[in-house]
Amino acid sequence: MSETATTNEQTTHQADTDGIDLMQDESVLQNRRPGWSLWLKEIVLAALVLLFGVAGDAAAGGFLIAAVIFGYVVLSRMQSRYLVTDERVKMKLGLLSKKGREYRISDLNSITTTQSLFERLLGHGSITLRTASNDEITWHGVPDYKDVSHSIREEQRKYDQQ
Template sequence: MSYVDRHLLSSERVLYRARLSRTVFALPLAMLAAAAALPLVGGAAVGLGALLALFALGYGLRAWMRYAGAEFAVTDRRVIMKLGLLSRVSLEIMLDRVESLIVEQGLLGRLFDFGSVSIVGTGGTKDPFPLIADPLGFRRAVQEQLARPARG
């Protein structure tokens, strides 16, 4: 069971879930490709390729832990963010405390559909949600909840 599901309030419903973008695996995959190509050069490059492969595996494990440990959700009452597997950082902001949302996408983010969403809460708090896949969908889910009529 996910962190979000375990920490729902009574009668609270999850309306939208987001994950980290798979681009967190780009660097380890590029390193692994370079490590595989180095032995083709021959000589000392074989040892360098093996060393690079070890670094790639280390970065790959770190990327997997980051990917597997991240959860983002919009419920009918709040926005929830959780990062981390071994150590955890969680943020929960009630929807009535959200003042605005900022989506930041560079060129690569637009091409591969990832970006950062920052939620500005009352009192000027700015909470970033980094490298979210489909950040515009996440923003839309929050905005839909903010626009719904108040519950009685």
């Protein structure tokens, strides 16, 4: 899990950044793993396989398949990150099929935050980052999504003042 240290009214998240290449003198401001809700379909599938396996004659097989599916979810979540630094935002998702995308903070044109009823129950939200060229990335299942978007806005303000 991430540790949080507060210095000069700026919150810095110091979590493991293995697999995320940082540039020289780049500081990590937010380092979040997506919430479990991002893999809700896989978790429900694992639960159904387990239930049908236990209800039928294939309890061991159902348990094994459910364990493999849930293991994939756990490993995939461990490898996934939403990262905000003082220079860029970066998304890295997946284990078998990896997806990565990043934008420089100065290239971001808009930030949209949303929270569905389900996300509200889990305490997560979504952040959509858009550039002037209309490229966008959406981070789903972001814990403390308001803090993350606030960090991005603060860094944008620093660039605007330069």
